[in-house]
Amino acid sequence: MAAASGGSAQDYLPDSRDLVSLADAAAGCRGCDLYRDAEQTVFGAGPASARMLLVGEQPGDREDRAGEPFVGPAGRLLDKALSAAAIDRGQVYLTNAVKHFKFTRASGSKRRIHKTPSRTEVVACRPWLFAELQAIEPEVVVLLGATAAKALLGTDFRLTEHRGEVLRAPEADYAVVTTPHPSSVLRGPAERRAAGFGDLVHDLGTAAGLLVSTGRRR
Numbered sequence: 001m002a003a004a005s006g007g008s009a010q011d012y013l014p015d016s017r018d019l020v021s022l023a024d025a026a027a028g029c030r031g032c033d034l035y036r037d038a039e040q041t042v043f044g045a046g047p048a049s050a051r052m053l054l055v056g057e058q059p060g061d062r063e064d065r066a067g068e069p070f071v072g073p074a075g076r077l078l079d080k081a082l083s084a085a086a087i088d089r090g091q092v093y094l095t096n097a098v099k100h101f102k103f104t105r106a107s108g109s110k111r112r113i114h115k116t117p118s119r120t121e122v123v124a125c126r127p128w129l130f131a132e133l134q135a136i137e138p139e140v141v142v143l144l145g146a147t148a149a150k151a152l153l154g155t156d157f158r159l160t161e162h163r164g165e166v167l168r169a170p171e172a173d174y175a176v177v178t179t180p181h182p183s184s185v186l187r188g189p190a191e192r193r194a195a196g197f198g199d200l201v202h203d204l205g206t207a208a209g210l211l212v213s214t215g216r217r218r
């Protein structure tokens, strides 16, 4: 058994790489220390046949309790943006760069406050994301926010410079579009919210347009 520090999700990957086997195996992952304080692994969700895969940062408080990605406030905003871009949530696969909720507690408070995962945690957890990408073979991957973008495109990637562009991950046969994270739209200054939401809808539309134009069917 790998020690929690210096380990990675790689040590927990099952032989069989279909989504159900992956989710089962991920439930027991101890590839980094984040499993210790969280309730459960929040694996990706959606059909194996999805042509579009969306990657967030990590589950939040609500997702940690529910065991499902994007079911809290950020998920509600994402749902609105998907609808506005005419994308059916039921047809896309939703996942996160990191599969356990990382948080701190303000002293004396029960409230769990989101903490951005470290690069070490992102890299430790990435084998799950790679395995999801392999199992699904999406045509388009939407990276929501800087953590997801850096997980797939490298730490030099600057979302502010490249958001909304159609990119390609190294050695990948899917297109990539990066866009603001729904939580950053929610938490941002009020006067930026409408513009941030507009960017998100626009970039989701760009990603959906790639599906129409490639027309690949399985």
Ligand code: URA
Binding pocket: 056, 057, 058, 059, 060, 063, 068, 069, 070, 071, 072, 074, 075, 096, 183
């Ligand atoms: N934020 C994310 O990045 N992912 C979720 O699943 C929920 C909130």
Ligand code: SF4
Binding pocket: 008, 009, 026, 029, 030, 031, 032, 033, 034, 035, 041, 098, 099, 100, 121, 124, 125, 126
């Ligand atoms: Fe495993 Fe990822 Fe959870 Fe760390 S965050 S224990 S690597 S599933």
